[in-house]
Amino acid sequence: MKYPAPHLISFLQLTDATGTLVTTQDENNLPFEVKRVFWVYGTPVGKVRGGHAHRTTQEVLTVVNGSVRVETQHAEGQQVFELTTPTQGLYIPPLCWIKVQPSEGAVICCLTSTLYDEADYIRQYEEFLQLLN
Template sequence: MQQPYLIQFDQIGSAVEGYIATTQYAEKLPFQVKRVFWTYNIPAGVVRGNHANKATQEVLVAVQGAIRVEAEWGKGQQVFLLNSPAIGLYIPPLCWTRLSFQDGAMAVCLTSTDFSEEDYIRDYQEFQTHVTKAFK
């Protein structure tokens, strides 16, 4: 079972002209992207995520503002602060996440699968059962 980790994307540009961050070089991503979605206008105090996926891998990028990500997987847990559009967080399958968005923050998420409700684990106790089975 994998654990989450940060990915540094290539940046092109300068402080004078601005920057472009790119995933042009596929080796930066640990999977082929099937779906892209973005999250924005999250009200203060709302926690997003609160789920894990059975098979889907994700890379989450705070393209604006900052996002605090609490990640928990079978062998540990860690808090990540995403506050640069040039850094993504790889989220493996069976990783429970809780996302807290700074006011005005916006996220883009790249995923390895198309959306399927059956892939989601939305109950924390069910997540713990899946993780326990994965380590047997």
């Protein structure tokens, strides 16, 4: 199966006098059925997360608070994304190496197409490059 390159997805934003709710509402905004949700916070300033790819897992990453810079590398090349609003998510396909640099106080939420499986992770960059070829 061929997956699209990493790209931004806009989420539905509903605002009234009580505040703003951001939702995917249904799977129309997501390219997969969500199997797992996790969030990351408390990353020390200057630390880089990620440094891996997945064999089959698709992800949508969004920032709930703060901002995050995401460097991606995939079969079509390299891209850099700056996530600064919870109304956007970044689609990350399988076989896409990522480096994630959160701002101070950032809270990142990630939706995935699979349950956690360590065997799905590619943690060695050299192995990732071999799989791309």
